Amino acid sequence: MAAEIQPQPQARKPCLLSKIEALQDVVSSAVIIPKEDGVISVSEDRTIRVWLKRDSGQYWPSVYQTLSSSCSCMAFNPETRRLSMGMDTGSEFILSEDYNKMTPARTYQAHQGRVTVVLFVLEMEWLLSTGQDKNFTWHCSESGQQLGTYRTSTWVSGLQFDVETRHAFVGDQSGQVTILKLEQDNCSLVTTFKGHTGNVTALCWDPVQRVLFSGSSDHSIIMWDIGGRKGTAIELQGHNDKVQGLCYASHTRQLISGSSDGGIVIWNMDVTRQETPEWLDSDSCQKCEQPFFWNFKQMWDSKKIGLRQHHCRKCGQAVCGKCSSKRSTIPLMGFEFEVRVCDSCYESITDEDRAPTATFHDSKHSIVYMHYEPTTGNLLTSGTDKVVKQG
Numbered sequence: 011m012a013a014e015i016q017p018q019p020q021a022r023k024p025c026l027l028s029k030i031e032a033l034q035d036v037v038s039s040a041v042i043i044p045k046e047d048g049v050i051s052v053s054e055d056r057t058i059r060v061w062l063k064r065d066s067g068q069y070w071p072s073v074y075q076t077l078s079s080s081c082s083c084m085a086f087n088p089e090t091r092r093l094s095m096g097m098d099t100g101s102e103f104i105l106s107e108d109y110n111k112m113t114p115a116r117t118y119q120a121h122q123g124r125v126t127v128v129l130f131v132l133e134m135e136w137l138l139s140t141g142q143d144k145n146f147t148w149h150c151s152e153s154g155q156q157l158g159t160y161r162t163s164t165w166v167s168g169l170q171f172d173v174e175t176r177h178a179f180v181g182d183q184s185g186q187v188t189i190l191k192l193e194q195d196n197c198s199l200v201t202t203f204k205g206h207t208g209n210v211t212a213l214c215w216d217p218v219q220r221v222l223f224s225g226s227s228d229h230s231i232i233m234w235d236i237g238g239r240k241g242t243a244i245e246l247q248g249h250n251d252k253v254q255g256l257c258y259a260s261h262t263r264q265l266i267s268g269s270s271d272g273g274i275v276i277w278n279m280d281v282t283r284q285e286t287p288e289w290l291d292s293d294s295c296q297k298c299e300q301p302f303f304w305n306f307k308q309m310w311d312s313k314k315i316g317l318r319q320h321h322c323r324k325c326g327q328a329v330c331g332k333c334s335s336k337r338s339t340i341p342l343m344g345f346e347f348e349v350r351v352c353d354s355c356y357e358s359i360t361d362e363d364r365a366p367t368a369t370f371h372d373s374k375h376s377i378v379y380m381h382y383e384p385t386t387g388n389l390l391t392s393g394t395d396k397v398v399k400q401g
């Protein structure tokens with residue numbers, strides 16, 4: 011179900027701290043209780059469980075509750091110990107100070123149908139949520155009163171909030187990210203951007219650098235430099251499967267991403283990254299000038315066979331296969347895997363340029379959900395194998 015892994019900037023390798031295996035069903039969400047050595051999990055068997063680390067170093071269940079309907083997300087406010095369950099009828103519980111008791115606090119109608127994301131904004135006393143009913147709503151987390159709602163075009167799978175400017179980032183199933191400006195009781199659409207070919211599966215916001223990261227089922231992550239105001243968007247290619255979780259460790263400037271094949275990538279964001287070039291269009295190879303196969307005139311004039319067009323990932327030029335026979339990683343452009351480059355770009359890439367800017371790890375389970383606790387630097391992953399790992 012879930013695991014605890016500690017990404018250490020020096021060692022650059024997460025190590026497994028503990029595992030929770032005593033679960034009956036797949037854990038859809040789990041959070042670390044800061045300062046308490048505890049974990050709260052919600053699984054598909056409709057139970058919420060609190061696990062506390064005992065002297066033996068193992069996690070033991072302290073309390074549990076069975077919910078009236080299925081729940082795939084939750085939000086925990088460590089200050090008030092309020093636990094908000096993402097259900098059609100918003101259900102909240104209060105945990106006692108010793109985390110040995112869970113008391114139902116209140117219920118309210120939040121969404122029609124499954125809730126997809128819930129998020130506490132402690133500074134505003136807001137609880138943001140989105141559901142399969144395509145509504146984005148925000149409630150007062152103290153009174154439980156609904157403050158406002160916004161209709162999205164498709165259902166939402168990622169949600170982040172910038173406290174300073176009160177902007178909500180909403181990532182959806184169409185691969186779009188919508189930015190909304192929230193007021194106390196209304197909101198306005200600021201802009202929408204799209205860069206993924208698959209669903210947005212996770213969002214992560216770095217309020218210091220003012221950068222938004224979006225992860226997608228298309229295996230890629232895009233870093234949207236909102237603070238830079240130049241429209242820079244950098245792609246990070248380091249996963250072989252759907253990205254399932256994104257967390258940002260601001261003190262070490264590392265982005266941590268997890269995918270459904272169990273891969274965990276720790277990206278060094280303390281380097282200057284470059285945008286990938288636009289792909290150029292040409293009727294013939296921009297290196298050797300051989301015609302591409304649709305350029306009948308030149309094929310006829312020069313009695314040459316038409317070639318297939320490829321693109322160099324570094325310069326974006328349209329080249330033939332012969333002029334782009336080499337492969338290279340280009341880590342500063344986000345290509346941690348080898349990609350096609352033209353021969354002259356290949357010559358220009360030095361070993362120094364090829365130094366990886368990310369480290370790759372295996373969580374050894376198919377990741378469903380990830381949670382990072384900045385005060386301890388612990389990362390929690392929950393997997394389809396019903397195990398929660400912490401490291």
Ligand SMILES: [Zn+2]
Nearest residue numbers: 295298330333
């Ligand atoms: Zn060529």
Ligand SMILES: [Zn+2]
Nearest residue numbers: 322325352355
């Ligand atoms: Zn090139």
